[in-house]
Amino acid sequence: xxxxxxxxxxxxxxxxxxxxxxxxxxxxxxxxxxxxxxxxxxxxxxxxxxxxxxxxxxxxxxxxxxxxxxxxxxxxxxxxxxxxxxxxxxxxxxxxxxxxxxxxxxxxxxxxxxxxxxxxxxxxxxxxxxxxxxxxxxxxxxxxxxxxxxxxxxxxxxxxxxxxxxxxxxxxxxxxxxxxxxxxxxxxxxxxxxxxxxxxxxxxxxxxxxxxxxxxxxxxxxxxxxxxxxxxxxxxxxxxxxxxxxxxxxxxxxxxxxxxxxxxxxxxxxxxxxxxxxxxxxxxxxxxxxxxxxxxxxxxxxxxxxxxxxxxxxxxxxxxxxxxxxxxxxxxxxxxxxxxxxxxxxxxxxxxxxxxxxxxxxxxxxxxxxxxxxxxxxxxxxxxxxxxxxxxxxxxxxxxxxxxxxxxxxxxxxxxxxxxxxxxxx
Numbered sequence: 296x297x298x299x300x301x302x303x304x305x306x307x308x309x310x311x312x313x314x315x316x317x318x319x320x321x322x323x324x325x326x327x328x329x330x331x332x333x334x335x336x337x338x339x340x341x342x343x344x345x346x347x348x349x350x351x352x353x354x355x356x357x358x359x360x361x362x363x364x365x366x367x368x369x370x371x372x373x374x375x376x377x378x379x380x381x382x383x384x385x386x387x388x389x390x391x392x393x394x395x396x397x398x399x400x401x402x403x404x405x406x407x408x409x410x411x412x413x414x415x416x417x418x419x420x421x422x423x424x425x426x427x428x429x430x431x432x433x434x435x436x437x438x439x440x441x442x443x444x445x446x447x448x449x450x451x452x453x454x455x456x457x458x459x460x461x462x463x464x465x466x467x468x469x470x471x472x473x474x475x476x477x478x479x480x481x482x483x484x485x486x487x488x489x490x491x492x493x494x495x496x497x498x499x500x501x502x503x504x505x506x507x508x509x510x511x512x513x514x515x516x517x518x519x520x521x522x523x524x525x526x527x528x529x530x531x532x533x534x535x536x537x538x539x540x541x542x543x544x545x546x547x548x549x550x551x552x553x554x555x556x557x558x559x560x561x562x563x564x565x566x567x568x569x570x571x572x573x574x575x576x577x578x579x580x581x582x583x584x585x586x587x588x589x590x591x592x593x594x595x596x597x598x599x600x601x602x603x604x605x606x607x608x609x610x611x612x613x614x615x616x617x618x619x620x621x622x623x624x625x626x627x628x629x630x631x632x633x634x635x636x637x638x639x640x641x642x643x644x645x646x647x648x649x650x651x652x653x654x655x656x657x658x659x660x661x662x663x664x665x666x667x668x669x670x671x672x673x674x675x676x677x678x679x680x681x682x683x684x685x686x687x688x689x690x691x692x693x694x695x696x697x698x699x700x701x702x703x704x705x706x707x708x709x710x711x712x713x714x715x716x717x718x719x720x721x
Contacts, residue, residue, distance in 0.1 A: 316400035317377075317393030318346055321520075321540045324406070329553060330544075339547035344540050345387035347380075350652060354378050354390045354621075355397040357647035362395055365643065368634040376625045377404035378644065379523040383620040385557060386527055386536030402628075405519045410609045410626055413513035413637065414474045414583075415522055415602035416495070418529060418571050420483045420511055421471050423494045426567045427486070428691035433468040433570055434675055439478035444508050452508050454480045457603070457636075466675070468574040472582030474601060476512050483511035497562040499524040499535045513602060522613055523622045529571060530598070530615040532659060533563030565662040566691045572598050572659055573689055575614075583638050584614065587646045596656040597649070601637030608632055610640030616654035621645055661689070668695035671702055678702065 322344055326335055334340070358376060365371050380390035393403035402408075424431040439462040443453045454476045456462070461477055462469075470478035483491055488506040495502055504515040517525070520538065528535045536559050544552045575598035578584045583601040591597070599614020610625040610633060623641040626633060633640065661667075667687045669680040677696030678685045685702075 314398065315346070315348075315351060315391075316398065317403050317405055318344075318351070318388070318391040318540065320393070320403045321388060321391055321406060325539065325541050326544075340552065341545040341547065341549070343542045343545070345382070345385075345389055345542055346540065347389040350380055350619075351390040351392075353651040354380055354392055354648050357644055357651060358392060358395060358397065361644045361647050365635070365640070370627075370632070370634050373627050373629075373631065374625050374633050374635070374640075375404060375408075375628055376623065376641075376644070377408060377519045378624075378648075379405050379519045379622045380648075381523055381527060381538065381620045382618065383527060383530035383615050384536075384618070386531075386538050387542075388523075388538055388540040389619075391540075404624070407518060408624065408626075409516040409518050409521075410624065411514055411604040412517050412522060413602035413604040413609060413611055414476075415517075415525075415600055415611050415613055416491075416511070416513040416515065417471055417474065417479050418575060418600055419494045419498060419525070420479055420486070420491050421467070421574060422498075422529075422563070422567060422571045423486045423491050424467070424482055425570045425691075426494075426564065428567075428694035431467060431482075432690055432694050433466065433574060433688055434670060434696070435467040436464050436675065437467050437470060437478045437482055439463060439465050439470065439475050440481075441477060442481060444484070446507070454508075454512060468577060471571075471574045471600075472577040474578075474583045480508060480511050484508060495525065497535075498528045499537070499562075513604060519622045519624045522611070522624075523620060526600075526613045526615065526620060526622065528562060529568060529575070530620050531559075532565050532662075533561060533568040535560045535562045564664070566664040569659060569662050569665050570689055570691070572657070575600060576657070579614070584612070584642060586638060587642065587649075590646050590650055594656065595649075595654070596658065598657055599642075599645070601642060603636040603638075606632050607634070607636055610635040611637050612641035612645045614645060614649075615657065616649070617657050619649070619652055619654040621648055623648075664692045665689050666692050666695055669698065670696060673702075 376395040378392040381388050391405050393405045443451050445451050456476050500521045504510050524538050539555055541555050543554045579597045584599050602611030613622045623644045625640045669678040669685050671678040671682040677698045679698045682702035
């Protein structure tokens with residue numbers, strides 16, 4: 296009987312008269328949580344929102360220009376996209392795009408497209424570890440080597456790095472900066488998959504994911520709006536602020552009906568968040584997001600993370616400055632392969648937007664429980680600052696290496712140690 300019924304497709308969507316259908320859809324959904332439909336259609340309410348039309352137009356222009364630039368790649372025409380722009384300090388949504396054609400009034404991918412988030416999950420793995428400073432610091436040595444895990448069903452899980460090769464013994468932060476799967480998965484198994492999922496919940500997104508090892512590399516799905524919620528807490532120093540698009544609602548006569556107060560809850564120690572932010576800045580300086588500084592000035596401090604799901608079906612980037620957080624997703628509605636990784640697709644839209652938006656550099660105050668300590672990058676040992684190439688790193692107080700005057704010594708086996716030094720020098 297259901298198959299014989301008409302689909303009820305209309306020639307024009309119900310939001311077709313709006314220039315910004317995705318954001319209007321968000322506002323209507325949030326209103327329905329507090330008001331009856333008849334109130335919304337009969338009372339002539341006046342809705343004041345956090346919408347920023349200038350940022351919206353810059354986001355739309357960045358999206359369209361990037362797709363034009365990438366149009367020559369095979370399969371690019373079938374790729375869809377979504378984007379969320381928020382204020383990291385307040386959680387207010389300032390711009391929203393639900394389709395690569397921003398005026399399309401239909402499926403709102405920013406809210407409803409739940410897709411595997413790939414490496415965007417990795418900051419939550421490292422945050423779970425760095426909350427244990429007696430065990431893990433940014434300069435702890437971790438193994439980026441092949442391993443396998445046998446599941447209860449007898450199936451064997453063998454993660455691989457994107458470049459298909461291991462990277463040996465590396466600093467913990469390098470696993471996040473370079474988005475290495477092997478070291479991240481091994482670290483996640485050490486701290487426990489259920490604990491990582493709990494961390495994601497504390498970041499503001501309660502996911503119903505099974506505690507399988509593959510979740511550590513982003514097999515679980517989220518919408519762009521949920522990703523923005525998760526990164527919002529990291530950008531805001533460990534303070535969770537619910538995402539909102541409405542500021543107040545007035546009657547037709549101007550009487551206030553409901554205010555949407557600024558809500559904030561501290562869910563993480565600021566010190567651990569500070570360390571994760573530091574590693575995410577290194578993503579941009581020397582890791583998978585470094586191409587951003589081919590376009591933006593190196594004086595602009597940013598933090599972010601690329602994400603690519605299996606077979607490049609989803610291209611993600613989430614990153615923030617002091618005053619702007621933006622999440623970009625690119626993928627196909629039929630879940631087919633795309634010609635883009637997180638860096639070659641979504642990051643390109645994000646970079647174009649940030650260039651137009653002219654954000655403030657990220658400048659998070661150093662928490663009271665964080666100290667800076669000199670280390671010799673060749674050995675990873677504490678230094679008095681006199682060693683050639685010695686650099687300062689942040690540590691939770693009490694976890695910093697003891698200062699020493701000896702330089703070199705046992706060589707750090709990390710193959711990318713010179714890249715690490717060059718990154719600091721740059």
